[in-house]
Amino acid sequence: MSGLTLYLDSPVAEVGGFVAGEVHRAPDADGITDDSRARAVRLTLSYHTEGRGDEDSRSAPGLEFALEAHGGLQTRFELAVPGNSPISYDGRLLRVLWTLEARVDLKLARDPKIEASVVVVPRGGVSLYDRPHPLPSTIRPQR
């Protein structure tokens, strides 16, 4: 169990914008009689492709939060979506999927993680798009 919870302000982010929210981790020790084995939480925003082609993937610069001695954390975060990134895409031959991953750095143990899907849309489109391109002909942004 990672003990992690991710809260996103919005699951939709613009290219060149930010993915923001809060990350929580419940304490797993009291920090006085027993220190937690958890040392930090790392947040990584990345994309990968699925479909007919070979996989492409890339991670944006991440964030790392040091944990209290009891292993607890409650903090806000803001991760930049690089301006030259691809948008989320759900096509015939390929898909581009964006994921926010939170991973707990555990001393001498496998690092548990949780993930949240993020939809990255074109700059200026956060109020118009709520799903990956291409959009069905019945769902189109209105001018």
Next chain:
Amino acid sequence: MDDSRTATVRLEPNVGFTRPVLGAGVLVGVLAMVFAVTGNWLAALVLLGVVAIALAALGPNRLRAIFGWKRPELVVDRSGYALGSQPTLVYLRKPRRLTDVSDCRIVGKIVCVERVTYQQGTTSHTETHTVFEQQVQGSGEGTSDGLRGEVVLDISAHAGAPTFDLGDNEVRWSVELGTVGARLPRDKHTFVIDVTAALDERYLPGLQDL
């Protein structure tokens, strides 16, 4: 259009079999001359016949395009085009020698394709799928510098995706253009354009009411 923001894009010539046929024609022609010089007239005539058939296969339009006109250029915005935008692109084509160019039509289409590559053993395969295709049309006229035309594109805000090339997965936009008019070649050329991951300002909240 401000010159510092524009560029002419390289085209992807739809040469098809033109170059191989022309190359083979030149080789066979040289061979025919060798036969003629050595007195083997029958072989020379046969080979000249082959050259004539090759040129006929290319057709007068293709020959007119090759020998009468330089390759066309498209003037585009260096910064690319936003989704939902309707840019006007300038099409230019210069003749190789003085030619009277009458008014003409610029015809073609704008296309968005998905393109993926994958390895199977030691072989690399490529697949493409057309996501969006729309006819475009404009007008052209003769100038002192050759043919100059304009076409207005309508870049869909919802179909396809902005241009991206991730390595093995790609979305690419292109414009295929040709001319229709008297004494103009009816060949077509494909120009790659860049569609940016931004929505045109016409779609931004509030602006449409200004």
